Amino acid sequence: MSPTSTAKRLTPAMADAIAQEMRSDPTVYLWGVDVTVGVMGPTRGLAKEFGPDKIRDCPISEAGFVGAAVGAAIGGLRPIVDIMFSSFTYVAFDQIVNQAGRIRYMTGGQLSVPMVIIGSAGAAGANAAQHSEVPSALFMNAGGLRVAFPSTAHQAFWLMRSAIRSDDPVVFLFHPALASARGEVRDEPLHLGDAEIGPEGTDLSILATGMMATRARAAAAVLAERGIWAEVVDVCSLSPLPWDAILKSVRKTGRVLAVEEARLTCSAASELAAGITERAWADLKAPVKRLAVPDTPIPFAPTLEESLIPSEEDIVKAAEEVASA
Numbered sequence: 001m002s003p004t005s006t007a008k009r010l011t012p013a014m015a016d017a018i019a020q021e022m023r024s025d026p027t028v029y030l031w032g033v034d035v036t037v038g039v040m041g042p043t044r045g046l047a048k049e050f051g052p053d054k055i056r057d058c059p060i061s062e063a064g065f066v067g068a069a070v071g072a073a074i075g076g077l078r079p080i081v082d083i084m085f086s087s088f089t090y091v092a093f094d095q096i097v098n099q100a101g102r103i104r105y106m107t108g109g110q111l112s113v114p115m116v117i118i119g120s121a122g123a124a125g126a127n128a129a130q131h132s133e134v135p136s137a138l139f140m141n142a143g144g145l146r147v148a149f150p151s152t153a154h155q156a157f158w159l160m161r162s163a164i165r166s167d168d169p170v171v172f173l174f175h176p177a178l179a180s181a182r183g184e185v186r187d188e189p190l191h192l193g194d195a196e197i198g199p200e201g202t203d204l205s206i207l208a209t210g211m212m213a214t215r216a217r218a219a220a221a222v223l224a225e226r227g228i229w230a231e232v233v234d235v236c237s238l239s240p241l242p243w244d245a246i247l248k249s250v251r252k253t254g255r256v257l258a259v260e261e262a263r264l265t266c267s268a269a270s271e272l273a274a275g276i277t278e279r280a281w282a283d284l285k286a287p288v289k290r291l292a293v294p295d296t297p298i299p300f301a302p303t304l305e306e307s308l309i310p311s312e313e314d315i316v317k318a319a320e321e322v323a324s325a
Contacts, residue, residue, distance in 0.1 A: 005157045005185040010178050011041025013153040013185055014118070017160035018043070018080060022050055025078065028164060031056040031065055032082035032118070041179045042118050043082050066092035066117065070100045073115040078164060086119030086173055087133035100169040101144030112167040116160075121149065122211050122261050123305050124176040129297035132305070134210070134262040139171045140239045140271065146170040146192050147239040151213040153183035155236045158190035166192060175210040175261075195242035197249065199224075201231035203323050204255035207246065207272050209235050212259040212310060219315035228323050238268055243275070250276055254285035255322045259310055264292040286325035291318045 003020070007013035015038070022028045030043060030050075036057050038044025047055040058065040062083055069079040083089055089096055100113045123132040139147045146168050150156040156174065163170035170192070190196070199220050208216040213234040220230040233249050235242065250256055256276055258269035273288040291310050299305055310318075 004187050007153055007157065007185055008182055010150065010153045010156045010174060010181045010183065011044070013157035014042040014160050014174065015044055015046060017157045018164070019046060019049065021161060021164045022046070022054060027076060028078045028080065029054055029072070030080045030082065031058050031069070033058065033060060033084040035082050040082070040084055040120055040176065042174065062088050062091040063095055067095040067099070069115045070095055070103075070113055073100070073113040073169070074103065074111050078114045080116045080118065080164065082118045084119065085131050085133075086121040086135055087130055089117065089119060089135065089171070096169070096171070097142040097145070101142050104168065105144060113169045114167045116163045116170045116172050118172045118174070120176040120179075121173040122175040122177065123298050123309055126300055126302050126305065128300040132298035134173075134260070136173060136209070136238050137262055137267050137271070140268060141266070144168065145239060147173070148192060148237055149173040149209040150236045151175070151178060151210050151234055152181065152196075154185050155190055155196060155234070157185045159192065159236060162191045173210065177211060178214060181214070190236070192237050193240040193242055194237055195245040196234040196236060197231065197245065198234075199230070199232060201229035202253060203229045204257060204319060205231050205233055205249040205253045206257045206259060206315065206319060207233045207235055207269075208259040209238065209268065210261060212261050215310070215312045216259055216315055218312045219319060222312070222316050223319055226320075228320065230319055235268070235272070241272075241275070243279070246272070246276065247280055250280045251283045254283055255325070256284070256288040257315070257319050257322050258288060258290050259315055259318075260292045261309060262292060263295045264290060265295050267292050286322055289318055289322050291315065
């Protein structure tokens with residue numbers, strides 16, 4: 001895939017990826033909530049270039065416009081749907097899971113549903129319980145869906161291009177607090193099923209996505225000052241999971257901390273812990289540790305929200321426990 005992008009922030013990198021695919025593929029269309037304005041960032045500026053024939057605002061009826069995208073995808077288009085907040089996907093769960101995620105299987109591959117659903121995921125400061133969800137595990141468990149959750153501009157650009165070109169439906173998450181996160185888009189492509197490693201280390205592996213990957217990298221710098229060399233595996237593709245990259249890191253370090261902003265029970269962190277235990281039991285020097293949100297909705301009060309979401313300090317403390325186990 002080429003060319004690359006000059007975008008320097010996460011959501012502009014997503015917008016540039018969409019624009020490049022729309023220029024090269026006339027079947028790519030975009031609609032959703034306030035997409036002509038681009039309130040959350042991933043669609044900003046696209047309406048000016050592509051106009052109302054390709055970029056369309058929809059009424060706030062997620063079941064309706066997501067269902068329309070399923071039909072359009074079956075009919076030969078590659079629709080992109082911006083649902084704004086990923087928790088709004090709950091309104092369209094039948095369309096996403098029971099229709100988009102099942103049709104290719106139920107027709108024996110005769111039909112496919114190449115569509116992308118964009119939604120922000122994570123707490124960004126007093127957005128309260130209905131606007132702060134990280135529902136990635138629900139879509140990982142659905143079967144038939146791909147899930148991406150980038151934490152950098154580089155990941156956002158390349159994974160969005162991969163998602164648009166996929167013949168499977170893709171749920172594309174991004175953290176609202178990382179929307180303007182600075183970064184370079186490098187020439188090396190990423191695809192669904194890939195992970196990014198960095199920094200490298202030998203004492204333990206920290207697996208994380210989204211904002212937790214950003215905080216894990218900061219925590220790794222603190223740990224290095226204390227003589228603990230943590231390797232951060234940014235699991236930016238959650239379905240399919242990048243097991244080769246994960247297991248390579250685990251077998252090198254022998255210790256694992258899985259960090260996630262979703263609730264702990266049945267989380268991606270839980271799946272990672274279980275999968276590593278099954279696949280690399282003999283290589284582990286200590287039990288896999290999970291760090292995630294307690295099983296409660298995200299509160300409105302900023303102080304309570306902050307107390308629930310794993311912080312850089314929480315990751316450092318948990319990593320030190322794993323490293324000393």
